[in-house]
Amino acid sequence: MAKLTKKQKAAADMIDREKFYALDEAVEIIKSNAKSKFDETVEIAMNLGVDPRHADQMVRGVIQLPNGTGKSVRVAVFARGDKAEEAKKAGADLVGAEDLMEKIQGGEMNFDRCIATPDMMAVVGRLGKVLGPRGLMPNPKLGTVTPNVGEAVKAAKGGQVEFRAEKSGIVHAGLGKSSFTKEALSENIRAFVDAVAKSKPSGAKGTFIKKIAVSSTMGPGVKLEISDVI
Template identity: 85%
Template sequence: MAKLTKRQKVAVEMHDKEKHYPLAEAVDIVKANASSKFDETVEIAMNLGVDPRHADQMVRGVIQLPNGTGKSVRVAVFARGDKAEEATAAGAELVGAEDLMEKIQAGAMDFDRCIATPDMMAVVGRLGKVLGPRGLMPNPKLGTVTPNITDAVKAAKGGQVEFRAEKTGIVHAGLGKSSFTKEALNENIKAFVGAVLKAKPTGAKGTFVKKIAVSSTMGPGVKLEVGDVI
């Protein structure tokens, strides 16, 4: 690991677990605490004032991060004919129709994003119990059921992040790597928070964003001043 700057050393030493920090200061602390030998992922957790068990309070969406995620994304595409060739040319790792369905049913789940052309949803629908719980089910609202396969595959590989509120009303996402510049992480975090705000459901009452924290894979959570990012 590279030596910490004087500013980063102070950030580590002065981190107060109960304090809420401005975004720029919080990112300094997160980067300073990312001390593992690998390039840690910078993550965000947003505690929202919703109950996702109610349909009108579900929070779900997608955002193309301005600086990408730094993560290598494996993409599976359900398509036939020319669209299948298009998916392969765009860089999808797994492409197929019924044959791909059978592979997934047999346990082949080595992909991070699943995309399908509209005509393939009858096949994909048979995988609902497998893909659904993992958040991999293609969805037209998220742009993963589309005839524009090339654009969808490139977006998935270029920094697109899907998000969905868990049962407890918390949204988690990886928004970059600890090696990213502070400015790049700030931009990604602001873009993600903005996307979640736009996804506010009609049934949400009271305070929508209750708490926000950022951290690295192995580092402690750092609480953000909510008003500094919304």
């Protein structure tokens, strides 16, 4: 286990590991502990009562955060003709068809979101083994397979966050920057938790949201009082 720096140890000492904090108090602690030279990302981890290996317990969705993420998102779009031009005007970073597929097959993966028009899925499908494991495969349920590519690009760049439960049933996401106001961070966290809560799958039994913790990139985790967030 890596040895904590003096700053990290001091930050950890401020937190009662056994306590579940109200959201506003937790956000204050996170902001006060984010003392790195860069603007730290505020992250959330939610332990869910699901086993994603079962199809009826998969948790996946998308949420437009009210205050954005503070992150610059690079978007790749599979489209042709007018739709390709629409994507470029909306701010897409990479736009193409077979040529884009070949670039990705060659190792060009410098993007965070992948969008496609429905007619391009035959091309995109050939990249399943590359995009799938990275959570980048376009999906109509998430709005990333759509004829409205311009709107999808703007949404991706404007604070839209995708989420998916990992094998262990944990959902991770970055929900803003430590430079955000306490109010903006709290709003984003509440919106995200609400979106995950509403995505409860039919196969989930018992308690769905078991634990929620928030932290900054370099800071310790702070456990949230779930009843104060939902």
